Amino acid sequence: xxxxxxxxxxxxxxxxxxxxxxxxxxxxxxxxxxxxxxxxxxxxxxxxxxxxxxxxxxxxxxxxxxxxxxxxxxxxxxxxxxxxxxxxxxxxxxxxxxxxxxxxxxxxxxxxxxxxxxxxxxxxxxxxxxxxxxxxxxxxxxxxxx
Numbered sequence: 001x002x003x004x005x006x007x008x009x010x011x012x013x014x015x016x017x018x019x020x021x022x023x024x025x026x027x028x029x030x031x032x033x034x035x036x037x038x039x040x041x042x043x044x045x046x047x048x049x050x051x052x053x054x055x056x057x058x059x060x061x062x063x064x065x066x067x068x069x070x071x072x073x074x075x076x077x078x079x080x081x082x083x084x085x086x087x088x089x090x091x092x093x094x095x096x097x098x099x100x101x102x103x104x105x106x107x108x109x110x111x112x113x114x115x116x117x118x119x120x121x122x123x124x125x126x127x128x129x130x131x132x133x134x135x136x137x138x139x140x141x142x143x144x145x146x
Contacts, residue, residue: 001034002017002018003016016043016056017063019047019054019056020054033046033074033076033077034077035077035086036079037083038081041058042056042058043055043058044086046074046077048074049074052067053074053101066104068105068107069105071088071090071099072090075089075096078119078120078121080100080126081124084103085100085103086100087099087119087121089119090107094114095113095114095118096118097110097111097112097113098110098113098118098119110131111131113131119131
């Protein structure tokens with residue numbers, strides 16, 4: 001994946017970063033998740049479903065690769081408010097799990113989501129968490145002698 005600047009009048013600008021994509025990445029089934037750090041100095045991108053996260057410094061141009069321990073179906077990615085971790089949704093059975101993951105790849109479950117993909121965002125002060133989940137509820141009605 002190549003990240004560039006973009007001006008609505010002039011079009012595509014200079015390249016900011018390149019990220020490797022997992023060889024088993026399926027463009028139709030997988031979501032290539034990426035996010036800009038709260039201070040705007042780093043870009044993070046999940047390579048695909050293989051559990052690796054790449055962090056590119058916009059200042060030095062270096063890339064850090066983190067192996068996310070026990071995660072192999074990354075669906076959404078967002079930086080934590082303090083820039084010291086991430087909120088990641090990972091597939092789990094019929095749903096997914098919203099996790100906080102530190103910069104060493106250690107994950108802590110925050111919420112079990114009933115939908116295929118949920119996502120979370122922290123408030124700027126890091127004291128509150130908003131997340132989206134979909135819960136399906138259905139009723140069945142039987143009618144006789146209609």
